[in-house]
Amino acid sequence: MDRFSWSNGLLEINETLVIQQRGVRLYDGDDKAKLDVGVVLLSTHRLIWRDIKNHECCISMPLSQIIFFEEQAAGIGKSAKIVIHLHPPLVNKEPGPYQHSKYSYIKLSFKEHGQIEFYRRLTEEMTQKRWENTPVSQPISTGTGSQGGRTRAVGIVGIERKIEEKRKETDKNISEAFEDLSKLMVKAKEMVEVSRSIANKIKDKQGDITEDETIRFKSYLLSMGIANPVTRETHGSGTHYHMQLAKQLGDMLQAPLEERGGMMALTEVYCLVNRARGMELLSPEDLVNACKMFESLKLPLRECRVSEKGSLTAEEFAKLLGLSVLLSKERLLLAEKMGHLCRDDSVEGLRFYPNLF
Amino acid sequence: MHRRGVGAGAIAKKKLAEAKYKERGTVLAEDQIVQMSKQLETFKSHLEEFASKHKQEIRKNSQFRVQFQEMCATIGVDPLASGKGFWSEMLGVGDFYYELGVQIIEVCLALKHRNGGLITLDELHQRVLKGRGKYAQDVSQDDLVRAIKKLKVMGNGFGMIPVGGSYLVQSVPAELNMDHTVVLQLAEKKGYVTVSEIKDSLKWEKERASHVLDHLLKEGLAWLDSQAAGEPQYWLPALFSELTSRDITPEEANQMTP
Numbered sequence: 001m002d003r004f005s006w007s008n009g010l011l012e013i014n015e016t017l018v019i020q021q022r023g024v025r026l027y028d029g030d031d032k033a034k035l036d037v038g039v040v041l042l043s044t045h046r047l048i049w050r051d052i053k054n055h056e057c058c059i060s061m062p063l064s065q066i067i068f069f070e071e072q073a074a075g076i077g078k079s080a081k082i083v084i085h086l087h088p089p090l091v092n093k094e095p096g097p098y099q100h101s102k103y104s105y106i107k108l109s110f111k112e113h114g115q116i117e118f119y120r121r122l123t124e125e126m127t128q129k130r131w132e133n134t135p136v137s138q139p140i141s142t143g144t145g146s147q148g149g150r151t152r153a154v155g156i157v158g159i160e161r162k163i164e165e166k167r168k169e170t171d172k173n174i175s176e177a178f179e180d181l182s183k184l185m186v187k188a189k190e191m192v193e194v195s196r197s198i199a200n201k202i203k204d205k206q207g208d209i210t211e212d213e214t215i216r217f218k219s220y221l222l223s224m225g226i227a228n229p230v231t232r233e234t235h236g237s238g239t240h241y242h243m244q245l246a247k248q249l250g251d252m253l254q255a256p257l258e259e260r261g262g263m264m265a266l267t268e269v270y271c272l273v274n275r276a277r278g279m280e281l282l283s284p285e286d287l288v289n290a291c292k293m294f295e296s297l298k299l300p301l302r303e304c305r306v307s308e309k310g311s312l313t314a315e316e317f318a319k320l321l322g323l324s325v326l327l328s329k330e331r332l333l334l335a336e337k338m339g340h341l342c343r344d345d346s347v348e349g350l351r352f353y354p355n356l357f
Numbered sequence: 358m359h360r361r362g363v364g365a366g367a368i369a370k371k372k373l374a375e376a377k378y379k380e381r382g383t384v385l386a387e388d389q390i391v392q393m394s395k396q397l398e399t400f401k402s403h404l405e406e407f408a409s410k411h412k413q414e415i416r417k418n419s420q421f422r423v424q425f426q427e428m429c430a431t432i433g434v435d436p437l438a439s440g441k442g443f444w445s446e447m448l449g450v451g452d453f454y455y456e457l458g459v460q461i462i463e464v465c466l467a468l469k470h471r472n473g474g475l476i477t478l479d480e481l482h483q484r485v486l487k488g489r490g491k492y493a494q495d496v497s498q499d500d501l502v503r504a505i506k507k508l509k510v511m512g513n514g515f516g517m518i519p520v521g522g523s524y525l526v527q528s529v530p531a532e533l534n535m536d537h538t539v540v541l542q543l544a545e546k547k548g549y550v551t552v553s554e555i556k557d558s559l560k561w562e563k564e565r566a567s568h569v570l571d572h573l574l575k576e577g578l579a580w581l582d583s584q585a586a587g588e589p590q591y592w593l594p595a596l597f598s599e600l601t602s603r604d605i606t607p608e609e610a611n612q613m614t615p
Contacts, residue, residue: 174421177411181425184407187400189432194393201386209387217390220397225435225442241441266511271459281455283440284510 001028002101003086005094007060009050011043014134018042019121022052023112027081029103040108042121045131047084059096063131065089071119072107080115082108082122188224195226215239243297245282245290249273250299257301261335266291317352401443408447415448419497425450426503437507457496457504460485465528473577474514474529475541475595478502481526498523521545525595531576536569541593548597549582549590 011017020041026033026049035057041048047066051057067085074080085105110118198217202209209217219239221228249269256272257264264272266287274281282290294301317328332352335341341352414421429436429444436444437454445451464484468476482498489496505526508515514530520542527533533541543558544550555566570591573579582590 174414174418177414177421178424180407180411181428184403185428185432187403188429188434191393191396191400192433194389194396198386198389198393201389209390213387213390216394220390220393222439222441223397223443224400225429225438225444226433227435227438241439265513267462267508267513267515270508270511271462274455274459279452280446281440281452281459283437283445283451283455284458284507286439286441288510 001026001033001103001106002096002098003065003089003093003106004049004059004061004096004098006096007046007048007058009041009048009055009058009060012045015043015045018044018125019118021110021112021114021118023110023114024049025079025109025111027107027109028098028101029105030107031103033097033106035097037111040118042118042125044125044134061086063125063129066126069119069122069126071115079109079111080113081110082115082119084108191224192226195221195224242286242289242293245286246293246297246299249287249290250294250297250301252276253301261337261341262331263335263341401447404443404447408449412448415450416453416494419495419500422450422497423499437503453494454500454504454507457485457500458508460488461501461504461508461526462528464488465526469529472594473579474527474531475518475578475593476526476528477520477595478517478524478526480595529576531578532572536565537573540566540569540573541596544591544593545596549592551588551590553588 020039022039023037024040025037026035035049036051036053038049038051038057041050046060046062048058048060050059065086067087069082069084072081072083083105084107088104108115108118195217202214202217218228219241222239222241252273253264253269270282270284270287273287291301315325315328317332332341336343336352344351344353415425426436434444436442436448436450439445440451440455442451461481464481465474465476468484478498478501482496482501485496485501502517502524505515505517512530514527516527518525518527518533518538518541520538525541539559540550540555543555550570552563552566552570555561555569556563559566570579573591573593574581578595579591579593582592
């Protein structure tokens with residue numbers, strides 16, 4: 001048994017597993033080895049044995065150690081065995097379970113049978129001697145004997161196990177998240193149905209609701225992200241939230257607007273406001289809906305849709321703002337002076353374009 | 358909107374309606390609104406529970422975001438409608454997309470002088486990722502598309518044109534009809550197109566092709582290379598920008614032939 005070395009049980013490149021058999025006990029000569037029952041594995045290069053319960057207890061021996069082998073028939077209360085006679089141990093042999101043995105042979109005791117097939121395969125491998133054709137790398141010196149081999153096995157197996165566990169946990173988390181999401185959506189759908197039912201009733205005038213109740217209903221819709229199905233009012237979604245927002249914008253945009261000659265694109269406002277907030281940002285729709293409230297709140301701001309052509313005349317601008325043509329032209333000229341607009345003076349009239357340069 | 362339910366006559370009328378409906382066993386709208394407020398509180402607590410367990414998933418996992426958005430769309434809910442919505446407040450989806458919107462606008466603005474307000478989704482994606490820095494959350498093209506859809510509501514010409522299996526993102530209010538779109542799609546492979554190519558591939562007459570190309574020139578989306586061997590080539594900066602290594606400054610852009 002002193003020909004064995006501690007091993008991590010991993011096959012080298014070019015080494016192939018030929019056969020394995022569980023329920024095998026090792027014998028040092030005629031004595032039972034101080035190991036439990038385990039699994040014996042035959043590869044193209046080695047004879048490997050591993051404890052069934054403790055996978056880290058694993059030993060191996062190169063097949064080149066084997067001189068010859070023979071079968072030993074089973075008897076009463078005795079399992080069939082294969083007796084393997086061995087060359088003396090190599091000088092640089094890695095440490096194993098036995099420092100020294102008085103025997104030059106070992107036995108494999110097949111407690112769960114399988115000896116016939118094992119014997120056949122062992123014969124084949126010993127005949128072919130495949131290990132001579134494809135040498136494998138020398139086992140790395142693993143330091144202090146038995147400890148070294150075991151640590152290496154733990155290291156690699158441990159890492160692999162951790163990766164597998166993490167993958168399983170991630171999968172579990174995601175599938176749990178999807179499951180919870182589905183359940184949540186069922187509840188959300190109920191809310192949508194309730195809101196539709198209410199909207200229908202309002203349309204059919206089943207019981208009058210006050211303006212307060214209307215506003216409250218709208219805020220519920222806003223919370224859930226349900227589109228307002230009732231009316232297309234000029235105040236948009238018209239909740240208290242948007243009124244507040246409109247007032248905030250009125251304060252916040254005074255200075256920036258002055259700097260820019262009185263006009264800013266909505267996207268510019270969006271960026272400005274959200275950059276300033278940092279969090280709890282406004283949605284584009286929040287901004288649009290707040291702007292719609294400027295007029296009713298009598299704020300000195302107006303949202304205007306620049307025409308499809310992307311340009312304006314003084315008359316068009318005046319109409320949008322509800323200003324006199326003179327005042328609106330003044331505004332446009334000021335914006336041009338500031339570099340925010342450029343003009344296009346043609347037969348069709350004087351048009352102002354946003355300055356893209 | 359005048360205040361309803363005011364005045365003795367109106368009150369009496371309302372009481373009569375209430376009585377009628379309660380007789381028939383139907384619930385009035387106003388009662389249902391009160392009910393809804395309670396149901397909303399319940400839903401809010403469910404959402405809170407969900408958020409406490411899975412908020413991270415939404416932030417980190419773009420696939421999960423896609424699923425979430427699609428489920429919402431199916432039941433008729435828009436989680437991005439308002440920053441004041443539950444979804445936004447508790448799951449933080451809102452901030453994620455609204456901030457992305459800001460970044461998209463800024464990238465488009467920075468490059469407008471060069472590509473006229475047209476950019477491929479790929480390039481937009483790359484530049485947004487670069488701007489976010491390497492420690493920021495990952496952003497997928499699906500995320501960009503959803504953010505852009507939201508930006509549309511502010512006008513300013515935001516839109517998406519399907520081209521070559523992906524999209525061109527438009528950020529200026531240039532009028533682009535089907536003819537323009539088709540020519541853009543044709544130009545996608547090489548980054549430029551000629552009148553002959555349009556005539557051959559699309560079977561248009563010269564006038565129609567010229568008209569479309571002139572419009573693209575006027576809008577600043579195409580640049581003319583009249584020195585090209587053979588016939589003049591119309592280049593679309595939005596399409597070839599990935600091939601050029603150097604960014605052009607606004608001053609240089611002024612000197613070229615837009």
